[in-house]
Amino acid sequence: MxxxxxxxxxxxxxxxxxxxxxxxxxxxxxxxxxxxxxxxxxxxxxxxxxGLFNSHTHAAMTLFRGYADDMPLQEWLEKKIWPAEARLNDEIVYWASKLACIEMLKSGTTFFLDMYFFPSATARAVEETGIRACLSSAFFDFFNKDLLEINLKRVEKELRELRGYRVLRAVAPHAVYTVSLEGLKRSMEMAEEENIFVHFHLAETEKEVVEFRKKYGKGIVSALDEIGFLNPRLISAHCVWLEKDEIGLMARKGVNAVHCPASNMKLSVGRALNYPEMKNSSLNVLLGTDGAASNNSLDMLREMKFSALLQKFYYGSDSFKAVDAFRMATENASRAFGIKAGKIEVGWxxxxxxxxxxxxxxxxxxxxxxxxxxxxxxxxxxxxxxxxxxxxENGHFESEEKIIEKFSKLTENFFGQLKT
Ligand SMILES: [Zn+2]
Missing domain, CATH: 2.30.40.10 (Urease, subunit C, domain 1)
Structure with missing residues (x-):
């Protein structure tokens, strides 16, 4: 008590x-x-x-904080992040996640939605630090049927492992430019069967939207609707390049959008999530930092400020109020995840x-x-x-200095090996 x-x-x-x-x-x-x-x-x-909800992050990407800045999204992913990620292991993900959990807790975040590899390693970090989380098993299939089957087997196994931890769970097909429509459809079917969430990147850049239309002859949102992908268990990050009718459809289907202003500005995605239209349509909007590779921090206090500044800059001073940012970081997220937190009420x-x-x-x-x-x-x-x-307590997490020291040593080794 x-x-x-x-x-x-x-x-x-x-x-x-x-x-x-x-x-x-x-x-x-x-x-x-x-x-x-x-x-x-x-x-x-x-x-x-x-406590604040960070509704889109890649916790273990603290490993890549400051590693490859000032690059366009696609080049950044293909030349720097993905080759380094190919060398990840359980131990480095565990320590990088632990650092992330402490960073989030110390800046007032008590829940995060994660998308990364080795989710059991992150789950151990979550339990040991005491934060609350929804962890995803992430995958790409690069439009290859064999790769899809291999990955879905891994995802099933990882989701089974996550059952042993005090976490919510999600399937995370990365995005439409890395996962086939078949992969997305199967992800949603798996989520429905398991009664868990789907965590996904949606309409982050203009290139993604234009190339999708070229390839499939239709817009992303209507294609997602056709395969039964739009529903309240979908938490879609970014949602920058969406048209009004797409926002309306997503709202009617109860999809959740996550504003990631710092990452969007830093990776120069060219537009801002259309919050005024989303508010008009009653689309539920949450807030997330994205990973420390693109943010470069996991501080939701800063992220609330970025969301207000970006919205006001882009859509005008009366388009957004401080309370909008606060709701995105609290009660909107609690509604999306079905968690009785984000408000101070008896029984919560x-x-x-x-x-x-x-x-x-x-x-x-x-x-x-x-x-x-x-x-x-x-x-x-x-x-x-x-x-x-x-x-x-008193702004301090017990044993944080030891964790920082251990993580720094492992990071040095990881990047040292990467050069060889
Ligand atoms: Zn992301």
């Missing part, structure tokens, strides 16, 4: 003075009550907010972040959500609680 005493709690966009009681992994009471608890957090000077999960209101970026505090989106940084994160357990 944990009691957070005399804190300011963010509820319905406003800060209210209250105590918050956590029992097991849930919020059991909020208000002005007296309670004896084994563990009391003095909440004076702290704001309690729901105890996935909470305590922010230090005495830090400069939080001072003064006219509007907490505005501070969160436009000025907060990870230095403001004091305590992080996931599933009722304290995982970050």
């Amino acid at each position: 944990i009691l957070i005493e005399n804190a300011r709690v963010l509820r319905d966009g406003k800060l209210v003075q209250a105590n918050v009681l956590l029992e097991e992994n849930k919020i059991s009471a909020i208000g002005d009550f007296k309670d004896k608890s084994d563990y009391v957090i003095d909440g004076k000077g702290l704001a309690v907010i729901p 999960l105890a996935d909470l972040v305590l922010l230090d209101l005495k830090k400069i970026p939080m001072t003064p505090c006219h509007d907490l959500v505005a501070n969160l989106v436009y000025s907060a940084s990870s230095e403001c994160v004091d305590t992080v609680i996931v599933d009722g357990k304290i995982v970050v």
Whole structure:
């Protein structure tokens, strides 16, 4: 049992003075009550907010942070990332994921949706660091039938292994330029059978959209609709190059889109996700950092700011408000993943972040959500609680220095071998 005493709690966009009681992994009471608890957090000077959801990332790509910047997407993938990824192994993915989990926790993220190889290695990192996650088994088939069969067998095996961990699961066909329509169809069938999610990159660049039309003689979204790919279990990252009618169709089918503004700007995708139209159509929009190879950080506080800046820059100052960014990072994601977190309510999960209101970026505090989106940084994160357990205390994750040291050594070896 944990009691957070005399804190300011963010509820319905406003800060209210209250105590918050956590029992097991849930919020059991909020208000002005007296309670004896084994563990009391003095909440004076702290704001309690729901933990943030990073709804699209490749956690283990912390390995590639700063490795190959300032290149166009396709060239970056083909010349730098994919050849290096061919040398990945379970151990390096585990340590790179562990670093990512700590980076996310320390910047207020309590849940992430991942897409990468060796997902069991990431699952071990998730369990050991205490963060919550949905992990995907990712694949490409490069339009080769044999490769599709081999990969689907691996995906089935990896999904079975993931059952042994405290994680949600997803199948992740990479994108339409790396996976055949048959591969996408089979992924969705597998997801339906297992009752899990499908995690996918959609309409990230103009090239992807133009080449798809050239190859198949139709738009991506209508082709996806024909194979039964559009439904609420689909979490599609980027969704930049979509037309109005495609957004409308995706909204009607209950698909979720993930805004990845930093990655989109850095890889120069040429447009911004059309949030005004998505809002109009009631398409559920989430927020994600993408991997540290293209971001280069996994900090959702920064990502909320990037989303607001990009939207305002592209669609006008009244197109987007701080609260839109905050909802993308909290309740919109909780709805998509069916997790009772992202709001501070009795009976909801105890996935909470305590922010230090005495830090400069939080001072003064006219509007907490505005501070969160436009000025907060990870230095403001004091305590992080996931599933009722304290995982970050005084801004520190236990044994983080050792983990950073071990990861740095392994990284040196990995890139040393890559040159030979
Ligand atoms: Zn991605």
